[in-house]
Amino acid sequence: MEATGNSTVLITVSGHDAPGITSELTGILAESQVNILDIDQAVIRDLLSLSILFEIAPSSTVATSAAATEKALIKDLLFKATEMGMKLEFRNLGPAKAPTPKAYHYAVTLIAEPVSAKALHEVTAVLAKFKLNIDVIERLSEGEFGCVEMLVSTTQELDRSELKKQLLSIARQQSVDIALQAEGLYRRAKRMVVFDMDSTLIQSEVIDEFAREKGVYDEVSAITHEAMSGKMDFDESLKKRVSKLKGLTTAQIDTVYSRVQLTPGAADLIHVLKKLGYKVALISGGFTCIANRLKDQLGIDFAYANTLEIEKGELTGRVILPIVNAQRKADLLEIIAQQEQIHLDQVIAIGDGANDLLMLEKAGLGIAFNAKPVVSEKAAFSISQKNLRSILYLLGISGRDLSELLT
Numbered sequence: 001m002e003a004t005g006n007s008t009v010l011i012t013v014s015g016h017d018a019p020g021i022t023s024e025l026t027g028i029l030a031e032s033q034v035n036i037l038d039i040d041q042a043v044i045r046d047l048l049s050l051s052i053l054f055e056i057a058p059s060s061t062v063a064t065s066a067a068a069t070e071k072a073l074i075k076d077l078l079f080k081a082t083e084m085g086m087k088l089e090f091r092n093l094g095p096a097k098a099p100t101p102k103a104y105h106y107a108v109t110l111i112a113e114p115v116s117a118k119a120l121h122e123v124t125a126v127l128a129k130f131k132l133n134i135d136v137i138e139r140l141s142e143g144e145f146g147c148v149e150m151l152v153s154t155t156q157e158l159d160r161s162e163l164k165k166q167l168l169s170i171a172r173q174q175s176v177d178i179a180l181q182a183e184g185l186y187r188r189a190k191r192m193v194v195f196d197m198d199s200t201l202i203q204s205e206v207i208d209e210f211a212r213e214k215g216v217y218d219e220v221s222a223i224t225h226e227a228m229s230g231k232m233d234f235d236e237s238l239k240k241r242v243s244k245l246k247g248l249t250t251a252q253i254d255t256v257y258s259r260v261q262l263t264p265g266a267a268d269l270i271h272v273l274k275k276l277g278y279k280v281a282l283i284s285g286g287f288t289c290i291a292n293r294l295k296d297q298l299g300i301d302f303a304y305a306n307t308l309e310i311e312k313g314e315l316t317g318r319v320i321l322p323i324v325n326a327q328r329k330a331d332l333l334e335i336i337a338q339q340e341q342i343h344l345d346q347v348i349a350i351g352d353g354a355n356d357l358l359m360l361e362k363a364g365l366g367i368a369f370n371a372k373p374v375v376s377e378k379a380a381f382s383i384s385q386k387n388l389r390s391i392l393y394l395l396g397i398s399g400r401d402l403s404e405l406l407t
């Protein structure tokens with residue numbers, strides 16, 4: 001007969017959820033002195049599916065065999081389940097064996113409005129192709145099917161860049177944002193978020209607004225284009241553009257500030273991050289005269305940007321050195337993290353421009369937000385949702401958590 005190993009049994013109970021089901025079933029298991037090895041349940045609408053894996057030790061003192069114990073136990077469980085109007089299925093999985101260690105864990109997040117069955121199918125097909133097992137799948141959004149998180153694992157080393165490439169191609173075709181992150185303590189233990197300002201935290205480019213106010217929009221825009229085509233470096237182009245703003249008054253700066261539109265979800269996102277104890281920084285290639293006000297308005301901890309020289313209430317057309325360019329943005333991120341004793345893996349950076357790339361690379365999680373293709377291709381993640389709140393899903397924060405945090 002059966003030699004050594006303890007017998008393991010998996011039961012799955014399904015039916016209408018009601019309080020007390022788990023308590024009744026575990027009560028029976030407790031009486032039989034089995035060891036529970038695993039338990040998992042899911043409730044969709046009011047339908048419950050509860051699975052319990054337990055082991056029955058062969059009795060050493062009494063003559064009754066493990067098989068007899070199991071038979072009696074299953075009978076009791078089936079009887080109780082029927083009484084509660086539930087369906088119970090069981091399977092004997094044979095002798096207990098140590099679970100195979102799964103060395104690599106990842107979180108895959110899908111965000112769309114809503115996530116289509118096709119997108120879900122294509123993503124899970126790619127995960128299967130890479131031999132990734134889905135351990136947990138959960139809807140994070142409240143209300144509509146806007147965000148699904150899958151925790152996946154594999155025992156084999158993963159070609160992450162190839163997987164990312166295939167997921168990105170689905171993302172483009174199916175209009176869904178897909179993020180792949182290593183799952184572990186650092187994903188859930190993020191402590192600082194760094195934002196770019198123009199076209200990330202706010203919807204406009206402040207320098208364009210200043211230029212409009214001063215009536216030099218076309219001239220400034222021509223320099224911007226020249227810089228973007230790579231004919232001029234950032235510092236030089238910034239100095240040149242700022243020189244066109246000479247004479248802009250502080251009153252006009254106030255007017256521009258009053259017109260600044262925050263990106264949808266920006267205020268909520270910062271409010272939630274602050275409530276959760278995150279440090280929030282604004283690191284901008286734009287200007288302190290706007291960045292500092294946003295810092296106060298939104299309760300941001302640190303703001304760094306370029307300072308425009310002002311004399312007698314007017315811009316002189318000069319920018320005070322050092323200029324906050326791509327390298328300086330990345331350096332500032334590192335300096336703040338060091339000061340706050342936050343590991344770079346615990347930092348999230350969000351930006352849209354080419355001058356954000358170094359900063360996005362430096363952070364544990366770099367997110368290209370509604371970015372130009374050149375940026376979204378290079379960044380670890382790319383979000384094309386218009387609402388900044390979707391960033392919270394990447395931290396595993398659900399819609400329900402969010403409603404709680406916003407009240």
Ligand SMILES: [Mg+2]
Pocket residue numbers: 196197198199200351352353
């Ligand atoms: Mg920007």
